[in-house]
Amino acid sequence: MQSGDKAPTRFVVLGGYLGAGKTTLAAALGKELRSKHGKSVAIITNDQGNVLVDTEYMKDAGFDVKDVLGGCFCANFGEFVKNARTLVSMGRPDVIIAEPIGTSTAILGSVVAPLRSMYPDEFQVAPFFVVVDGTRAAETLRKPEGFGLGGGKLIPSHQVREAEYVLISKVDRLKDDEIGNASELICKEVSDADVIPCSAFSKKNLDTIVGIILSDKVSTKEPKEVDQRMFAVEKASMGWFNAHAKLVAEGRLDINAFVTTLMRRVATDFPPETIGHVKVMLTSPTASAKMSLVEDRMQVDGLKGGRYFTGEGKLVLNARVSASPNELKKAFEKAIYETALETGAQVQEMGEACFTPKPEAPSLFMK
Numbered sequence: 206m207q208s209g210d211k212a213p214t215r216f217v218v219l220g221g222y223l224g225a226g227k228t229t230l231a232a233a234l235g236k237e238l239r240s241k242h243g244k245s246v247a248i249i250t251n252d253q254g255n256v257l258v259d260t261e262y263m264k265d266a267g268f269d270v271k272d273v274l275g276g277c278f279c280a281n282f283g284e285f286v287k288n289a290r291t292l293v294s295m296g297r298p299d300v301i302i303a304e305p306i307g308t309s310t311a312i313l314g315s316v317v318a319p320l321r322s323m324y325p326d327e328f329q330v331a332p333f334f335v336v337v338d339g340t341r342a343a344e345t346l347r348k349p350e351g352f353g354l355g356g357g358k359l360i361p362s363h364q365v366r367e368a369e370y371v372l373i374s375k376v377d378r379l380k381d382d383e384i385g386n387a388s389e390l391i392c393k394e395v396s397d398a399d400v401i402p403c404s405a406f407s408k409k410n411l412d413t414i415v416g417i418i419l420s421d422k423v424s425t426k427e428p429k430e431v432d433q434r435m436f437a438v439e440k441a442s443m444g445w446f447n448a449h450a451k452l453v454a455e456g457r458l459d460i461n462a463f464v465t466t467l468m469r470r471v472a473t474d475f476p477p478e479t480i481g482h483v484k485v486m487l488t489s490p491t492a493s494a495k496m497s498l499v500e501d502r503m504q505v506d507g508l509k510g511g512r513y514f515t516g517e518g519k520l521v522l523n524a525r526v527s528a529s530p531n532e533l534k535k536a537f538e539k540a541i542y543e544t545a546l547e548t549g550a551q552v553q554e555m556g557e558a559c560f561t562p563k564p565e566a567p568s569l570f571m572k
Contacts, residue, residue, distance in 0.1 A: 214300070214329070217418055220335045221335050222358075225338045226375055228262060228263075231263075232263060233411060237408075238418065245298040248303075249285065249292070250270060251274075251277065255274050262486055262495050265488060271289075277309045308360055308525075317330060333426065337361070340379065346358075359435060365394045366395045369424060369426050370414075374404065446530070446533040448557040448558075449555070450541070451553045452517065452545065452551070454515050454517075455551065459513055459548060464485050465496065479527040480526055484498075490514070531559075
C-alpha cells in the first residue's frame with residue numbers, strides 16, 4: 206500500500222490488436238514522459254509464452270519492467286496487481302503503462318474497472334487507450350462474412366468498442382485522407398471515444414496523449430459483459446511460437462542483416478494473411494535491433510549502438526501465426542539456424558515453446 210502522503214500512481218492500460226504498434230508507442234510515450242516531463246515510468250508486459258521480445262525491448266530502453274506470462278492480464282488479475290505493486294515498491298514510478306496481449310478481450314471489465322474500483326488509494330487509472338494500426342484499419346476491423354470467421358475478425362472491433370480513446374498508430378505512413386477514412390471507420394465502431402491519430406516515429410500527437418496521461422482524467426466507461434465463447438474460434442486459430450537462444454558470432458556479426466534475413470525467411474514461409482505478428486530482437490553488449498512483421502509488412506522498431514558485434518548475443522523471437530504448432534516449430538527452427546549459417550553465427554542454448562493458447566476466463570468481471 207502507498208503511504209497517505211503519496212499520490213496514487215498514474216496507471217495507463219494500452220490495448221489493441223496484434224501488430225497495432227502498442228509496444229513501440231508505449232516506449233515512445235515513456236521516453237516523452239521521462240525526457241520532457243521528468244516523470245519516471247515503469248512497464249508491465251503480457252504474453253501467453255515465457256520469454257518476451259517486449260520485455261527485452263523495454264529493458265533495453267531503460268524502463269523498469271515486469272511481465273505477466275502464461276495468459277492474459279484478465280485471467281491473471283492477482284499477479285497483474287502484484288507486479289504493479291512490486292514496481293511501486295521498487296521505484297515508485299509516476300506512471301505505469303500496461304500492455305495486454307493483442308488478442309485480449311473484455312479488458313475494460315476484467316482489468317481497468319477492477320483496478321479503478323478496488324485500488325483507488327494505490328492507482329489512479331487513466332482512460333482506457335486502444336491502439337489501431339492506421340495502415341490496416343479497414344482490414345483489421347473487417348467483420349466476418351456470415352457464419353464463421355469468413356476472413357473477418359471479431360476481436361479488434363470488440364477492443365475498439367471498449368476504448369475511451371482510440372489511438373490511430375503509424376500515421377507517418379498515411380496521407381490525410383487515409384487518416385480521415387480510418388477515423389471515420391473507427392467512429393462507426395465506437396461513438397463515445399475520442400480518436401487521436403499518432404506516430405511513435407514522427408511523434409505526431411504524442412504530446413496530446415502525454416497530456417491526457419498527466420492529467421486528472423480517469424477511466425469512467427461502463428463495461429458491457431460479453432460471451433467470451435464468441436472469440437474462442439478466432440483465438441484458437443492462432444499458433445504461438447516463442448524462442449530464445451545464445452548467438453555466438455564467428456567474426457563480426459551484422460546485427461541488422463541477421464534480423465532482416467530472418468524476417469524475410471519467415472515472410473516467405475507463410476502466406477501473408479496468416480501472419481498475425483512476428484517480433485524478433487537481437488541484443489549484445491554493444492548493439493541491439495528489433496524488427497516486427499505483420500502479414501507482409503516488415504518494420505524496424507529499434508536500433509541501438511553499432512551495427513556489428515563480436516562474441517555473444519541474445520536472440521528472442523515471438524510469433525503469432527495461423528498455423529499448427531508443429532508447422533511453426535519446424536519453420537522457425539529452420540529459419541533461425543539457416544539465418545545463423547548465412548550471417549556467420551552459431552546458435553547455442555536454444556529454448557522454445559510452441560502451442561495454441563487454451564481458452565481463458567477472466568479472474569473477475571466488474572461493471
